[in-house]
Amino acid sequence: MKAGAADSGGRIPVDVTATNHGSDTADFTVAVDFRDASGNLLDATVASVDQVGAGKSKTVTVHSNRSLTGTVSVQVATALRH
Template sequence: MALAVSAVAALAAQLTACSDDGTPSDTASKAASAASRAASAVSEAASAVTEAGDALASATAEAGRKFDEFKNGADAKSEVKTSGTASPGSDGRVTAEVTATNPTSSAKSYVVQVDFRDQSGNLLDTTVVTVDDVPAGGSKNATARSNRSLTGDVKTDVARAARH
């Protein structure tokens, strides 16, 4: 990103050439202004990427904390499924249905980490949802909701799940 900003600044310097009489030409002035706007856009994009990365790191850390609170849970990833696709809400955050199927002979609760991914499989967000009191031999649904606004075709999957 720093390389892009440097390149835009170098272009601006080259474009601020003077006319034959030593005054900056109108074309060069307009080009320099355009280069300045481009540099500003690059800077804003870099800031957005940094913020997105920070938000994902925060969500991942929070998921880890929630699993740490869920003591003595059995691995239950195979007992939990997501709808696979996420539906956008009016606020840009997306939701997906999570279904926990309890194969045991007593009611159990589940904690489920749901990952939100783009079409290339890149992790966009992660969240944790609990599914309480799933009846013995039965299923129960919950809704996983992204922590922030996501765009594009978002897919979901179960990263991990535990029951107790």
Template sequence: MKNGIDATGDVHLGVPTPADGGRSSVQVTVHNTADSAKSFAVQVNFRDGDGNLLDATVVTVGDVGSGKDGTATARSNRKLSGTIRAEVGRAVRY
């Protein structure tokens, strides 16, 4: 992202839940600390109970107003089973 700023600290993830077809989904919430509307790109990593990377996906949250929150849902690209946890891999505000 051109002129992107690291926004990892402004992103919070919910608890992964089962979604369609055995995939997992998690709610992504971003908080815009900038003084104007910004968009976010967030990489979400899905890991098993041992910490092994199972899948990763990127979601965008567009036009979040200054001081406001925005949400999106990240879905795994594959079927995941067992204990699944989600973590922010990277986040960019632009």
């Protein structure tokens, strides 16, 4: 995952990439956590990555729900292939 610079509202964009290692097209739901330098949870959001072909990857961009400042790290909390 790659986080970008905050937008004019202070929301942080994050590129979420799902790779389908299966043999059929699949959808993915990815929960993303935004944490401060101490590891405290600041915000969370969910990304839907739909119709990822077999053996392919697809990237979508999601944003934090809140205006965040300071050092913010992002991580995948959970990912579900369905």
